[in-house]
Amino acid sequence: MSRKIIVIGNGMVGHKFCEKLCDKAKPGQFEITVFGEEPRVAYDRVHLSEYFDPEKTAASLALADLNWYLSRSINLILGNRVSAIDKEKKEVTAQDGSIHPYDILVMATGSAPFVPPIPGSDKKGVFVYRTIEDLDGMKAHAPHAERGAVIGGGLLGLEAAKAMLDLGISDTQVIEFAPRLMPRQIDDRGSAVLQAKLETLGLKIRTSTNTSEIAGNGCIEAMKFADGTEIPVDMLVISAGIKPRDELARDAGLEVGPRGGIVVDTLLTTSNPDIYAIGECALPNEMTYGLVAPGYEMADVVATNLVEEPKTFEGFDMSTKLKLIGVDVASFGDPFAEGEGVRSISFENSSSGVYKRININETTGKLLGGILVGDAEDYNMLLQNVLSELPLPEAPEDLILGARGGESTGTGVMALPDDALICSCEAVTKNTICDAVRGGNESIDGIKKCSKAGTGCGGCLPMVKDLISGVMKEEGRYVRNTICEHFDYTRQELLDLVKLHKLKTYDEVLDKFGKGHGCEVCKPVVSSILASVYAETANRKPVAQDSNDRFLANIQKGGTYSVVPRIPGGEITPDKLLVIGGVAKKYNLYTKITGGQRIDMFGAHLQDLPAIWEELLEAGFESGHAYAKALRTVKSCVGSTWCRFGLHDSVSFAIEVEKRYRGLRAPHKIKSAVSGCIRECAEAQSKDFGIIATEAGWNLYVGGNGGSKPRHAQLLAQDIDKETCIQYIDRFLMFYIKTADPLTRTAPWLDAMEGGIDYLRNVVVNDSLGMAAQWEAEMSTLVDNYKCEWAEAVNNPDIRKRFTHFVNAPEVKDPTVSFVPMRDQFRAEDWKGKKEPAKQTTPSA
Amino acid sequence: MSDTTNPPATWHLACRVEDVPDDGGSCVLIEGRQIAIFHFKRIGQWYATDNLCPHRQQMALSRGMIGTTGEEQMPKVACPFHKKSFSLENGKCLSGDDYCIQTYAVKVEDGMVHVEGPA
Numbered sequence: 001m002s003r004k005i006i007v008i009g010n011g012m013v014g015h016k017f018c019e020k021l022c023d024k025a026k027p028g029q030f031e032i033t034v035f036g037e038e039p040r041v042a043y044d045r046v047h048l049s050e051y052f053d054p055e056k057t058a059a060s061l062a063l064a065d066l067n068w069y070l071s072r073s074i075n076l077i078l079g080n081r082v083s084a085i086d087k088e089k090k091e092v093t094a095q096d097g098s099i100h101p102y103d104i105l106v107m108a109t110g111s112a113p114f115v116p117p118i119p120g121s122d123k124k125g126v127f128v129y130r131t132i133e134d135l136d137g138m139k140a141h142a143p144h145a146e147r148g149a150v151i152g153g154g155l156l157g158l159e160a161a162k163a164m165l166d167l168g169i170s171d172t173q174v175i176e177f178a179p180r181l182m183p184r185q186i187d188d189r190g191s192a193v194l195q196a197k198l199e200t201l202g203l204k205i206r207t208s209t210n211t212s213e214i215a216g217n218g219c220i221e222a223m224k225f226a227d228g229t230e231i232p233v234d235m236l237v238i239s240a241g242i243k244p245r246d247e248l249a250r251d252a253g254l255e256v257g258p259r260g261g262i263v264v265d266t267l268l269t270t271s272n273p274d275i276y277a278i279g280e281c282a283l284p285n286e287m288t289y290g291l292v293a294p295g296y297e298m299a300d301v302v303a304t305n306l307v308e309e310p311k312t313f314e315g316f317d318m319s320t321k322l323k324l325i326g327v328d329v330a331s332f333g334d335p336f337a338e339g340e341g342v343r344s345i346s347f348e349n350s351s352s353g354v355y356k357r358i359n360i361n362e363t364t365g366k367l368l369g370g371i372l373v374g375d376a377e378d379y380n381m382l383l384q385n386v387l388s389e390l391p392l393p394e395a396p397e398d399l400i401l402g403a404r405g406g407e408s409t410g411t412g413v414m415a416l417p418d419d420a421l422i423c424s425c426e427a428v429t430k431n432t433i434c435d436a437v438r439g440g441n442e443s444i445d446g447i448k449k450c451s452k453a454g455t456g457c458g459g460c461l462p463m464v465k466d467l468i469s470g471v472m473k474e475e476g477r478y479v480r481n482t483i484c485e486h487f488d489y490t491r492q493e494l495l496d497l498v499k500l501h502k503l504k505t506y507d508e509v510l511d512k513f514g515k516g517h518g519c520e521v522c523k524p525v526v527s528s529i530l531a532s533v534y535a536e537t538a539n540r541k542p543v544a545q546d547s548n549d550r551f552l553a554n555i556q557k558g559g560t561y562s563v564v565p566r567i568p569g570g571e572i573t574p575d576k577l578l579v580i581g582g583v584a585k586k587y588n589l590y591t592k593i594t595g596g597q598r599i600d601m602f603g604a605h606l607q608d609l610p611a612i613w614e615e616l617l618e619a620g621f622e623s624g625h626a627y628a629k630a631l632r633t634v635k636s637c638v639g640s641t642w643c644r645f646g647l648h649d650s651v652s653f654a655i656e657v658e659k660r661y662r663g664l665r666a667p668h669k670i671k672s673a674v675s676g677c678i679r680e681c682a683e684a685q686s687k688d689f690g691i692i693a694t695e696a697g698w699n700l701y702v703g704g705n706g707g708s709k710p711r712h713a714q715l716l717a718q719d720i721d722k723e724t725c726i727q728y729i730d731r732f733l734m735f736y737i738k739t740a741d742p743l744t745r746t747a748p749w750l751d752a753m754e755g756g757i758d759y760l761r762n763v764v765v766n767d768s769l770g771m772a773a774q775w776e777a778e779m780s781t782l783v784d785n786y787k788c789e790w791a792e793a794v795n796n797p798d799i800r801k802r803f804t805h806f807v808n809a810p811e812v813k814d815p816t817v818s819f820v821p822m823r824d825q826f827r828a829e830d831w832k833g834k835k836e837p838a839k840q841t842t843p844s845a
Numbered sequence: 846m847s848d849t850t851n852p853p854a855t856w857h858l859a860c861r862v863e864d865v866p867d868d869g870g871s872c873v874l875i876e877g878r879q880i881a882i883f884h885f886k887r888i889g890q891w892y893a894t895d896n897l898c899p900h901r902q903q904m905a906l907s908r909g910m911i912g913t914t915g916e917e918q919m920p921k922v923a924c925p926f927h928k929k930s931f932s933l934e935n936g937k938c939l940s941g942d943d944y945c946i947q948t949y950a951v952k953v954e955d956g957m958v959h960v961e962g963p964a
Contacts, residue, residue, distance in 0.1 A: 068943065449941040485914065507868075507887070517887045519912030520923035520930070543869030547908050547925030550869075555925055559904050806879075807864035807871040816879075816904050832902035 002031045005306070006092055006102040008082045008248065010036025012045055013279030013295035014108035015063050020303035022072045030306070032074045033100060035092075037081040038131060041065060046292050046457060049159050051135050052166040057830070058132050085252035087272045104274055106302060107262060109245035111280040111290065115238050116151075120214030126236045129160040138237070142167035145235035149173045149223060151211055152239035153181040158324045160237040161203060165325065169235060173204040175223070177240075180207055185320065185331035189348060190355045190373045197327050197353035197374060244281045244288055257283045266312040268302050276302045284313055291320060293424045296456070300427070317387065317424070321372075321379045321459060327353070328376035333369025333386035334359060342368065345397050349374075356400040358382065365392050367399070380463050381413065388420045413463050414470040422463050425456025433464060437471040444468070481741045484521040486514045491667065492739045495529045504534070506544035524549070525742045528629060531665035532737050535785035538628065539792050539799055548627035551803065552789050553609055556602055557828035558817055561609060563589070563601040564626035565616050566662060569636040569654035569674075570597025579619040587612055590825045595706075596633030596671065598624060603826070605813045610800045613790045622788040623663070629743075630665045631672070634658035635683065639676025639693065647693040650676035653722065657691070660726065663786045664733065667740040667749075671705070685713045688746040689729055694718070698725050702732055702760070703750040711747040714757045717765055727776065731764045734775035856952065856959040859893070865958065870922065872896045872907035873960070880949065880960055881907035883933060885920055888913075891951040892933040893960045898924040899944040906931070906946070914939060 005021070007014050018034060036042070043061040050056050069076040077094070084093040091101040113128035115121055125145065127138050148169035150161045153176030164172040174181075180191035181198075195205050210226035214236065224230040244261040255263040255271035261283030268276050268284065277283075278298035280290055289295060294316035304311040319332035337344075337359035346357040354374035360367055367385045372378065382399060384390070393399065418431035428451050436450050447464055448454050454461045482488050489497065494513065503509045506526045510518055524546040530536050538549040548554050553561035565580070580599055584591045587608050589601040604612055613623075626632060634657045637643065639650030654674040664670070673682040674691045684690025690701040696719035704713030717728055740749040753759055762768040793799040804810040819826040857875045859882055865871045867886040872879055879896035896904050909922045911933070920933040930939040936946040950961035 445941055486912075516918050517885070517913040517920070519914065519921070520910040520928055523910050523912065543866050543910070547905075547910065551908070555905070555908070557903075802866075805872055806874040808860045808873040808875075812874060814879075814904055 002028050003103040004101060005030050005032045005104045005106065006082075006100060007032065007034045007106045007108060008092070009108035009110055009245075009279070009281075010034050010038070010042045010076065010078065011108060011110045011279065012042060012063065012292055013110070013299050014106075015042035016296045017106060017108060017278060017299035017303055018069075018072070018074060020300050021306060022074075024303055024307045024309075032072075033102075034069070034074060034076045035080060035082050035094065036076070036078045038133070039079040040132065041069070041076070041078065043132065045130070048129075048132075048135065049163050049166070051132065052139070052163055059832075061132070082248060085248060085275075087252055087254075087275065090274060102274075104306065105276070107249060107270070107275065107277040107281055108279045108299075109248060109277075109281040111242040111244050111288075113239065114241040114243045116211075116240050118151075118211050118214055120216065120220070121238065123214055123216050123220045124218055125216075125220040125234055126214060126238065129156060129163070129237050129239050135163075138163065138167060138235075141235055142169060145169055147171045147231075147233050148235045148237075149175055149231070149233045150237045150239055151175050152241065153178070153205065153207065154184065154239070154241065155182060155320075155322065155324075156242075157237075157239040158182070158198075160239045162325045164235070164237065165203070170202060171204075173206060173231065173233075174198075175209050175211060175225075176205070176207045177210055178207065181205065182329065185335060186329065186371045186373065187336060187357065189346065190329075190357065190371045193348065193350060193353055193355040193373045194324075194327060194329060196350065198325060200353075201325055201327075203325065242280065242290055244283070246281055249275075249277065249281070257286065261288045266314065267305055268298055268313055278302055285315060287315070289316060289318070291316075291318060293456070294318070296425055297427070317383075319369075319383050319386075321376050327374060328372065328379075330372040330376040330379040331370075332372075332379065332383045333367070335369050335371045337361075337368040345400065347397075347400055358396065358400055360392060360396050366390075367392060367396075370400075372400075380460065384413075384416050384420050384422075384463075388417050390416070413466040414474070422467070423451075423453035423456065423460045426452040426454075428453035430467065433467050434471050437468050438475065442468060442472060483525050483742065484519055486510065486516045486518055486522050487525075489513065491525060491529070491742050494526070495533065495738055498526075498529050499533050504530070506530070506541055518544075520546075521742075524629070528665050528667065528742075532782070535782045537663070537787055537789040537792060539789055539796075542802060546629075551606065551609065552623065552627060552793060553604070554627045557831065558819075559606075559814055560602070560817055560828070561604045561606060562626070563604050563609070563612055563616075564594065564598055564624035565621035566624040566658070567598040567633075568658040568662075569634055569651050571636075571651055571655060576619060576621070579616065579621070583612055583615050586615075590827065594626075594633075597635045598633060600626070603819060603828070605817065606805050607803050607810065607813060609803050610794050614794050617788070617791055617794060623790040625663055625789075628663075628665060629668050630663060631658070631661040631670045633671060634661075635671075635673035635687075637674075637676050637681035639674075643676060645679060646676035647695060648676060648698070650674040650682065650691075650693060653691065653698075654682070656722075657726070657729070660783055661729075661733065663789070664737075664782060666733070666737045668743050668745045670733070670746070686710065687713060689713070689732060691725060697721050700725050700728055703747045703757070705745050705747050707745075709747075714750075716757070716761055728764050730779040731767075731772050731775050732760070734779055735760075735763060735771070856961055859951075859958045859960045862953060862956050862958060865891075868911060870907040870909065870911065872904070875960060879904055881922070882951065882958060882960065883907075883911050883922060885911055885933070888918075888920065890920065890933075891953060891958065892920065893949040893951045894922070894931065894933065894936060895947045897946070898926060898929060898931075899938075899946060900924065900929045900942065901926055 042063045081095045082092045083095050091099050093099050113130050148164040150157050153174050161174050212226045213224040215222045222230050223233050246256045246260055246262050249262045250256050262277040264270055264277050264282050264284050270277050279295035301311050301313045321330035341361050341363040343362050344359050348355045356372050358370035366389050416430050420430045422430050432451050436447055441447050454464050509526050523544045527545050538545045542550040556562050584601050590603050592600050594600045634654040636651045636654030640646035640648050670688045672689050673684040673687045675682040675684045676693050684692050685701050686704045686706050690713050692699045700717045701713035702716045705711050805814045806812050818829045859873045865882050865884040870881050870883040881894050881896040883892045896907050898906050903926050905925050909925050911922045913920050921930045923930045931946050936948040952959045
């Protein structure tokens, strides 16, 4: 017969307990019921402040969905609190009056914010910081507030202050009772550095300040302090600490600590043998643990004991690292260690806001703990040193200052002992991770999947990455960028093979040089190769193209597409502008000017695309290839045609260049620009190739890009004429197309080239490889064979059929598409909660 | 592949064979539900799944690229939005997430494609 388990609380620890127990239990061994007082399934409270990120929703913080519980036959009761426990009858009574018997009761009731007894703390505009509902309340109030304050300068208080800044309340003060910030984690000097740093970021901080009253008429208006001063405030968050939620246990007659917390033994059993307590509500060893990792460990201890394997809770390391308003703060081991044989080494740079301290035991030669403010990069390694009790290097200061001169002292991650705990959230050791790498998992995702390391707080991921490359290096594994599991070749090798063997289709290439049946990685790569070798459009084998190439448009949020006609050089006639306006109006499209000097129309239904393009083609437009790994735009400034500084006609040159390379497919997108003088208004030096007019001709730059890693292009040739410039670009582009790895822009391609820009110049300008003539001929073939893919598609009834959403109801548009109005236009609906099933409605045809 | 035990299969006429591209997918509307149908010609198989990618709730799987993975050549589809991959055999997510998609049995008779369920 299965045992009835009731879990009170569906927070992070309560959820982890369910996860652990389901992993360990035999089918049918337990019948689990979970009560949660909040209306939603367990969510990630550690990253709660991410909720203020407009990209995030409550659903993106969720740890699981209803289906997760359903599929494990767990009875999850949300929005209904347990109001009483009868430990004699072994049953609980819920708020709605229902009674539920148990064999085992697990209390994971967590904690509640501690609100000091300050008069006026019940006023409107005063918040605590714990649940999504609290955050919703803050969000709603913030637009009416200008002056914010936070009571509490601890870890959570500073998080709350960050949240206030994020909500747009730039005038925010932190009020701390103690003489320094984060008194529990860091020392005086660390606090001073942290405070100075936070003040430069615009936060006001008052320490040693005792709030005596929250004043205001219904709504908070001011805070009064014990020293008689007061400040005007219209929004306040109280974050003065937490108190365990032990009231239920107390009422049931379980033993609780003098300052709160349910007393438990090392098995986490309360004073009643059938009742356990885990997480923030529990008090093992007269200690409460307000972090998630020890809570998870407690969940594991109870789950393990319930399946009758022994495990006890032996305390937990409370080291912590976090980023507070952009400042790294960490505290590990014993941050304040003192006593005989203990020596502290510290380093402070107040101008850069960095403070580091380590405490060492000179007798044992071991690291005891320390504090890091402003730069916590060494946190993981230092913590490992403490936990694994590694011997100190000869000069212990190297641990925080880095080895100066000579060989590194070998304190890298590979030097850790096998049983070093790398991921403390999921208790994964170095050995487990290294074994996984040896077993063939060479990616972070692979390691996450097979070991769960890095799936909690994610703080250990840098170490996991180092372990992966460390093991691979140890094993002498050569990292060669082969395309995917189906092709054991690099892109360059495959391109040569395709040419040599005159292979014409994806299937031929796969049959001859690949294995298996392809995937979303090799299909677009091979299609791009075929396009480069044979000047093919994407219409030949649409299913082997990236989905955007298959539909010749960019898929956008909600499943509609965007349409970008080519506007060479950014020059457009008023008549053509009217056509774009007319088309956008007719098909109800959102319009926006792109960064590449053209116009993007969003929100097109799949089956409207051919009709839209028919009208655009009619007016003389052609495909802009915005959906392809191909030449995008060649921007220009007006140059000598209008500008009083312009040296040459940059617009005409840009149009010539854009028309020459339009549709040219490459390993990645290619962008370009032409500027008419050195003022560089077209931003040519941020392009894959850019041209700038000089008195004597044109300068050609290559290898620049914007994006997440902006790069300036490097000068390839100086003061050349137009014809030479085109010649060099031909050679440069062909060299790039033939040799770059998939999805590699020109900048990283050039970075990886031995000899860099000098080598490239030798190849392109001096023809050191003797390839120039061949490349120019090949480019000329590609240029001559250019066809507009959209003209091809619109005029071919078979291709047009591709643009239907329902093949059995071609006239019906996708009924799930929906838009939200915004500034006289509209936008795509936000991502729906990632976990709830979408509603499927029946469309009216 | 169809489940031969109870309840008796309900077959829905989905589309013609030529409505689905070789080694690609199309979407059909069956009883108000969007179903993605794939003709994996290279391995001579037909598959049907929900069109909805559970990651961001997008109706897009029929527009994804199909392929295989692993030693056993597990057939799969990758969503065009964020490249989450799902097994066409059992609907399991192959990108490490714990959601999955519904799969449906397919039969082809006289040039017409039929899908079992969803009722």
